[in-house]
Amino acid sequence: MILIADDEERDRNWLKSLLKENFADNGPIEEAHDGQQAVDQALKLKPPLVFLDIKMPHLSGIKAAEQILNALPNTGIIMLSNFSDEVYVRQLWKVVPPNGVFGYVLKNASNEQVVEATRAVLSGDCWIHPGIARVIQRTQNRATNLTxxxxxxxxxxxxxxxxxxxxxxxxxxxxxxxxxxxxxxxxxxxxxxxxxxxxxxxxxxxxxxxxxxxxxxxxxxxxxxxxxxxxxxxxxx
Amino acid sequence: MILIADDEERDRNWLKSLLKENFADNGPIEEAHDGQQAVDQALKLKPPLVFLDIKMPHLSGIKAAEQILNALPNTGIIMLSNFSDEVYVRQLWKVVPPNGVFGYVLKNASNEQVVEATRAVLSGDCWIHPGIARVIQRTQNRATNLTxxxxxxxxxxxxxxxxxxxxxxxxxxxxxxxxxxxxxxxxxxxxxxxxxxxxxxxxxxxxxxxxxxxxxxxxxxxxxxxxxxxxxxxxxx
DNA sequence: TATCCCTCTGGGGTAAACCCGGAAGGCAAT
DNA sequence: ATTGCCTTCCGGGTTTACCCCAGAGGGATA
Structure with a gap:
């Protein structure tokens, strides 16, 4: 069972077909169209893996992740984002438990990268998109990190x-x-x-x-x- | 013959499969990965219809359209954009000849809308995405339009x-x-x-x-x- | 021609944004 | 506790951005 939350139909379809091809044995794929639906579905179905788009109506992916992780700390989360925005990395760092399992992929990622990230999170590892590596670096650098x-x-x-x-x-x-x-x-x-x-x-x-x-x-x-x-x-x- | 110019592979594939399904009799589909390639390909192949992503490396879709229309005024152009940004509408208005044939679709458009736009431009009409209708309105409104x-x-x-x-x-x-x-x-x-x-x-x-x-x-x-x-x-x- | 709008110009004033140094508070180290 | 370091806050000054007024030349419209 895998849950996909994204307000864009095209992205949902793209991800769904990709997962069906490569992770057929992980059960059915459920969908949500906004952050609130994602939380509801996650609490009801308790999927081991949830894809969350960051930019969603009603409830952002970050806040949805927070609520889901509060109730089900063992859920694997993979964030999807269009940009390597530091705001999100900043917020995410506060929300995810220290040893939580999550992934962060940009939407311009190749299919291989998404599969790789999915496999990593399913087996308990983290996967961070290379494009935001330096952003994370910056959030931990004294001279440039904002208070x-x-x-x-x-x-x-x-x-x-x-x-x-x-x-x-x-x-x-x-x-x-x-x-x-x-x-x-x-x-x-x-x-x-x-x-x-x-x-x-x-x-x-x-x-x-x-x-x-x-x-x-x-x-x-x-x-x-x-x-x-x-x-x-x-x-x- | 239809030319597609977009730097994102996923969008190219989406558009290509969509066109192949619905416009199979319009000949092969060529691709370009940035604005400069788009211009080169267009001048060489002289396709009746060109899809141009606005945001591309080296040469923006707008400028590519300008060059293509300069050499081949009868080319049909369909612009693709992620957002309903007024900047682009503003620029496009200056580039496209008064009675030019073009379309403007946002990337979150449904498949039906893209097919509709393609059909319109191929038959000599214009097609403007409803989402930017009010933007165009604003560019022609005295009180709010910027000089x-x-x-x-x-x-x-x-x-x-x-x-x-x-x-x-x-x-x-x-x-x-x-x-x-x-x-x-x-x-x-x-x-x-x-x-x-x-x-x-x-x-x-x-x-x-x-x-x-x-x-x-x-x-x-x-x-x-x-x-x-x-x-x-x-x-x- | 007369009219409208946009744009640049000028003087002269107020309030906001920025520069300097310094000092109180938290935090870590040893 | 003392020393350092950093963050945050405060007071006295200078510069910049914004305000009000009015006017004139250019360009389009009718």
Whole structure:
């Protein structure tokens, strides 16, 4: 029994036919169309292996994985993602138990790679797509890894908030916010006003650009944050 | 004879099998792996119909279409895209001849939609994916459509440039840059400092956020702009 | 021709974003 | 406990981005 959760029909079909060819003895293949269905199906059917697309309506693949692993820690999880976004690796690291079994494959992976990953997870190993190896490296590097404080500030400026608005929202001084931003700029390697005379940057926008480029943040995540923000400010007033 | 240009093997195979099933009498199906190959193949084979993925290495689908249409104006073009990004519609509108024959389908289209689009273009009609209908509407709406000047400014702030840097680059006054930005903010509907007391925004970052959300700009386009920028500044000094 | 819109220009002001140094707190090491 | 290190926070300054006003030239439309 293998469960596939993906909102795109084409990807589901592709994966299903691939699994049917190579893993016919692992029982039937079930499908889910969003994160919530994936959790429901997983808790009911208790499959040993679940494929989860990261970007799904209602409930992201990460959160679905969290809920599934809470109830059934021995479930093997293979995440599917379109991009090697650092946001996701970052979140996933917090969710997966230290010795959990999981795989991470990009959607542009070859068929062989997917089969390999599936085989690995089924036999209790992990399989990480080579494309995100350096991303994981970066999340563990002191000089470039962002702290939670810096990450919060990053999300806020990416949404277009002012220092004052960020301060009010996070219960900080404006100075504290600026301090966070300052260290954020430093870690992203953005030159200040004095240095690097040939290229002038608006650090705030530059930080957003570079972070998006490196996959520290991405649009769909930001959209989630924005709706969350709108709800809280509505409740707050 | 039908030519398919896409850098993703999976998408090529999907499209190829789909075409073979439904359009077997249209001759063989040729493939290209990037934009440059697509142009070369098209000029050599002169196929009546070409599928072009927008996001390809070396040469984007848009530019490939431009070159192909320059040499063979009667070629039918069907663009493939992952997202309903306004940038592309914007560019495509300039490239395609007024009465040119083309289609635009998103990659999450159903098989039926692709067949429909193919049939339409082969018989001399256009086929536009419903998902981007409103985008096209927006590109023709006075109040929300961005002018070239505003678009240039948008790209620059998205890259993280300061007013001064933008002015120097576009040979303008800082005042002119600010003027462009002001009208840009207005069209995006971003409130200024005085108005809307509950929500404060850094207009600059907010503009980038909203534009990305609405598909006016996207990361891969910005990356292209940045390399172009780096080259020109290198040549300029 | 008259009208509209876009764009650039100018002066002059306010508030926000950024720079400097310094100091309180947690954490690890020895 | 002391020393170091890092993160986070604070205060006093400078620069940049944004605001309001008004006006003029170019281009398209009618």
């Amino acid at each position: 939670t404080a810096e990450y919060e500030a990053l999300v806020c400026i990416a949404l277009g908030m002012t220092d004052h608005a960020i301060a009010k929202r996070l219960y900080l001084t404006e100075k504290a916010v600026q301090s966070r931003l300052k260290s954020l700029y430093a870690k992203l390697g953005i030159p200040g006003r004095g240095e690097s005379h040939d290229t002038e940057f608006n650090q705030r926008c530059r930080a957003v650009f570079l972070s998006t480029k490196r996959g520290l943040i991405n649009q769909s995540e930001l959209d989630d944050w924005e709706t969350k923000l709108a709800q809280e400010t509505k409740a707050g007033t | 070239t000047a505003e678009y240039e400014a948008l790209v620059c702030i998205a890259l993280g440039m300061t007013d001064h840097a933008i002015a120097k680059r576009l040979y303008l006054t800082e005042k002119a840059v600010q003027s462009r930005l002001k009208s840009l903010y207005a069209k995006l509907g971003i409130p200024g400092r005085g108005e809307s007391h509950d929500t404060e925004f850094n207009q600059r970052c907010r503009a980038v956020f909203l534009s990305t959300k609405r598909g006016l700009i996207n990361q891969s386009e910005l990356d292209d702009w940045e390399t172009k920028l780096a080259q020109e500044t290198k040549a300029g000094t």
